[in-house]
Amino acid sequence: MSEGKRSAGRPRDAEAAGTIKAATLKLVRERGYEAVSIAAIASEAGVARQTLYNRWNTKADLVLDAVFEETGRYASAPLNDPTQTSRMQLERFLVQVFEHLAENGSTIRALIAAAQENNGFREIFRKHFVNPREEIVTDLLKRAQERREIGQDCNINILSSFVHGAFWYALLNGDTLDKDFARNIADEIFRSDRKSSGQG
């Protein structure tokens, strides 16, 4: 269903999307989300503003597409390493996420803000950004449960929302997200006593 027949009419400029995303990436990295206007991106890309709106609904949709195209890629591969304890896998995942955030944290904050102001974008953001990352942690916790590293009666979804919530909360409140924080989260999730109970 991706290309199909190009029924009729002038076709879209095949290069425009790439050019626009490159311009977006460049400007957002240089100046930050808030300081970049749609007009500036269009100008940098050498297209009319409408060409942008033909492809993305809002600035937030465009930036999500341009800056986080690699969604889910950065964390999936190195994580499922059965030779490591789940606690260590979680800590390493969080360190990785926090390093990513040091570069893109302000953009992510802006997108979270945009998601609050725009219902359409909230769903897009959730589907393309939030859910994939949540799944990584949920899967990790499920494996941990299978390996008896946490109790069978633990509520995986709640623990997952503890993990994600903790760093959203820190991110949005301007706290520092460092290795200590990653270790403390992993410690508290995988307390030695957490694996002691029931068999589910």
Place this chain on the structure above:
Amino acid sequence: MSEGKRSAGRPRDAEAAGTIKAATLKLVRERGYEAVSIAAIASEAGVARQTLYNRWNTKADLVLDAVFEETGRYASAPLNDPTQTSRMQLERFLVQVFEHLAENGSTIRALIAAAQENNGFREIFRKHFVNPREEIVTDLLKRAQERREIGQDCNINILSSFVHGAFWYALLNGDTLDKDFARNIADEIFRSDRKSSGQG
């Protein structure tokens, strides 16, 4: 230092602040944060726009002041009830917060968004909204630790960020915040095994 000497110049209209906050409260409740403009508030209050900006820096500051004047009041009193388990106190606190959120959740979400787009407001919001609420949970957990309801070696700050993070995360992602969620959070924080370890 509150009134001091009114050195010179025309004094501020003593009633204006109240009138403006009342108008803000009314319109935000009726239409929601995004749909209310500063111009509409000024018009409703019967003052010029500048009179608003003489008192608050941004729409977010005004709304925080108007809608959440009672910050910290709604939850502090009934919470410290030593006849209840700490787990129960936490669950009741969360239920109370979630009920409050059912009414004001969308405004809070808008303010969290505004805090991402405005550094000045982020600090105000943190000081007047986030920190007082965080302290309630931190205090509750400290008392729980004194009463040996959780382990002496638990990291109170991390547990507190689990609790707050969990509902921020749910709130910002449009999840439902119900009694089950409150119970599940309290259950997972106060797992029976969490109190089993070290003496700090």
Place this chain on the structure above:
DNA sequence: TATATTATTAGACTACCGTCTATTAATCCG
């Protein structure tokens, strides 16, 4: 009373978002 000082008001101003329109360009199909 006269002066300095501050508040209020109306309205101009810049900058932005997202929509819309009219014109021109590129393609398909008969």
Place this chain on the structure above:
DNA sequence: CGGATTAATAGACGGTAGTCTAATAATATA
């Protein structure tokens, strides 16, 4: 080739936030 159709472009448009200015009003002080 000649319509039909869709894209790209330039620019107008309405709505909003927050700043700024000029005129007027209210107060303290000399």
